[in-house]
Amino acid sequence: MVHSELSRRGFLAGLGGLGAAALLGGCATSGSDSGSGSSATLTLQSSLSDPSPKAALTKVVEGYTKTKVTLNTIAIETFRAQLPTYLNSATPPDVLTWYAGSVARDYASKGFLLDVSDMWTGSGACAGFSPALKELSTGADGKQIFVPTSYYWWGVFYRKSAFQEWGVQPATTWDEFINLCKALKAKGVAPLTMGTGSTPWVASGWFDYLDLRVNGAQFHRDLLAGKHSFDSPEVKAVMEHYRELLPYIDPKGRSYSWQDAVTPLASKKAGMYLIGAFVTQSVPKDVVDDIDFFRVPVIDPSVPLAEEAPTDGFFASAKSKNVEGAKELLAYLASAPAQELYIKESASSNLPTSPQVSTTGFSPLVQKGIELLNESAAITQFFNRDSSDELQSTADTALTKFLDSPGDVDSILASWQSSAQKVLTS
Amino acid sequence: MTAVAAPTRRRRQRRHISPVVWLFLLVPAAIEVGLVFWPALNSFYLSLTRWNGLGAPEQVGLDNFRELFSDGVFREALGNNVIWAVGFGGLSVAGGLALAVALNKPRRGVGVYRSAIYLPMVFSLAVTGLFWRVQYQPDGTVNTLLGAVGLESLERQWLADPKTALYAVLVAAVWRQVGYVMVLYLAGLKGTDPSLDDASAVDGASAWQRFWYVTWPQLRGVNTVVFAVTVIDSLRTFDIVWAMTQGGPYHSSELLSTYMFQQGFTFLNLGYASAVAVVIFALALLFIITYLVRTLKEEVS
Secondary structure, three states: OHHHHHHHHHHHHHHHHHHHHHHHHHHHHHHHHHOOOOOOEEEEEEOOOOHHHHHHHHHHHHOOOOOEEEEEEOOHHHHHHHHHHHHHOOOOOOEEEEEOOHHHHHHHHOOOEOOOHHHHOOOOOOOOOOHHHHHHOEOOOOOEOOEEEEEOOEEEEEEHHHHHHHOOOOOOEHHHHHHHHHHHHHOOOEEEOOOOOOOHHHHHHHHHHHHHHHOOHHHHHHHHOOOOOOOOHHHHHHHHHHHHHHHHEOHHHHHOOOOOOHHHHHOOOEEEEEEEHHHHHHOOHHHHHHEEEEOOOEOOOOOOOEEEOOEEEEEEEOOOOOHHHHHHHHHHHHOHHHHHHHHHHHOOOOEEOOOOOOOOOOOHHHHHHHHHHHHOOEEEOOHHHHOOHHHHHHHHHHHHHHHHOHHHHHHHHHHHHHHHHHHHHO | OHHHHHHHHHHHHHHOOOHHHHHHHHHHHHHHHHHHHHHHHHHHHHOOEEOOOOOOOEEOOOHHHHHHHOOHHHHHHHHHHHHHHHHHHHHHHHHHHHHHHHOOOOOOOHHHHHHHHHHHHHOOHHHHHHHHHHHOOOOOHHHHHHHHOOOHHHOOOOOOOOOOHHHHHHHHHHHHHHHHHHHHHHHHHHOOOHHHHHHHHHOOOOHHHHHHHHHHHHOHHHHHHHHHHHHHHHHHOOHHHHHHOOOOOOOOOOOHHHHHHHHHHHOOOHHHHHHHHHHHHHHHHHHHHHHHHHHHHHHHO
16 A cells, blocks of 8 residues: 555656656747747748638749748738737747838848848849839848739729629729719618728728828838827818718728628629729639729829839748758749749739739730839838838727727827827837 | 555655655656746746847846836736626626536536536637637628627627737637536535535525525635636636737737736737736736735634
8 A cells, every 4th residue: 555655746746847847848849849940941931821822832842942941921911910929039940921111121220130232143043123123122221132022902882783883984083983882882781891900900991092192102111100290280181081981981891800801792782892902712613704993083183193012021030040042042033934833823812013924815804903003203112111010009999999980080080190299209 | 564664664765765666756846947947037037128039138227117008008918808808807707606506406417518518628718719709700600690689789800909909818718618617516525415405495594595505605715716717717827819810800819828928929029028027927926916915814713
């Protein structure tokens, strides 16, 4: 009996030891899993979590044989929230998907991003890209920190057959647009759909465009850089126009994500959606050919035309354990065949950044998108891409509040300015 | 023979604890210190600094705390936490106790009810959140049911309306917690003395009197556990809010924990986020210590 008791204690103690060992072991493995400790494999952290782009990138990565690449796909809203943490960890992913412009510059200024200037000179993979793309991929210190691989345009998307049924035409001026909304509402259709529930950033689409149409691209860029105030008379004029739209925006959109809000458009319960060309990946296959778009109507003809054309691509972490490998992977991703494969597989209406990819075989919708961008005098990215992800969250708070209580616009703008000030000075 | 030998042997063992035992105790202690206490102390230190995770933290004294109390979002989150603690604690304790009393007596099919009510507990809070988010959609079950019984006027966008978002999440959290509290009370009720109940019934006490004067005092031990579990659960609530509203719309369902996460891991204001963490810690400690001191006093007297 005594003996058995002793052995039970020994057993329990042993169990505790085993448990501790397992715990330590667990820590050790989880540490090496999340990072890229060995230089043999590269980690590619991807925010392309929608089904088609995810499948497309998987295919592109499969085509890379030089080094073994682990592709980690994270739901985009989580990716957005966690990106600083990824970059800041001791063993960060080697290569990550994200956006060109101020948002990349912002991370570069914190010392998170790898200098890829050599890829932009001589026979580098990005050497043939346009000067505008190079400017967009350059940090505040003049070094390139980004590899752009595709871009797209924004517009007011609608279904051609639906507009025919309702007997309405796309609008080119603000008055025509308001009348169009009125006409659709009279037919029992929600004129505008907009998913601002779990993706509140969508509300910045109209804000950006109205600012571009009312105050112009330069003012918009300066505003997002903190050179103008969010409670200035210019921004108040923007909100006046936004307010005119509110009666025509489907109120259910407040509970939807941007993807959910495509459903009413596809089923002809809603008329129009101001969104990026990526919308085509969320539309049912048989509806894609029925999708068309028009330019956001002109408000003040004296303001030069500006469009949003967000640029996507990749950057590498400054702390990558395998800098050469990361750059080689970036060069592969930027190459014409990889871009072509991605665009073909993703079903998203992306445009290539490499001049070596021929766009003649692309769909009429994409051709129209290229034309739209060629006609515009200035190009912007999007609210967060022209500022920072942190400033975006101040816009989300202000704009979703505005959607609920437009009467409080003055106090909303004042508190937007004070929270933006906090972000810009921190 | 063994019966006599065992006690003497045991006493000797107690005096000379073998070094091996100390070694085995030391390992978990080291893990606890390294993985729990050290990071906790670190966050106290970080709350006095400004740090973005890169480079050296900059000492700012109590600035973070001063900023906290002038921060409108923090005050709203604090208020929401009070509503949450009262609502979550009150409803899950009241509901769990009522269900436990109702399902205490063995009768046909009672096991099925108990399992059904406990079932939500097996889902993680994130899954519970996703499940309820679907119910709360504009054309979801909640609105459809309201419409079916002629209450269209009550239909709303539960999670997108700042007036209802917090309460909508609260209902989901209580739905899950109530089964857990019920099981705790069922265990407590099993430990009560049925002969006391019978005696008071014979003396002519009503059902309510028997519960309040006979059963309830016997549940004091369980109450301490339930109180501690509920306060801790309500202060650390994070996942269900994050899964359902992420603190929105515009911070109306923000709790201290979600605000801390956003400041720390989205904006990398690690010093400021640590200050929020310290406040959460202080609140939890305050509640638990106050309650324990009061309970111990009652037990002594």
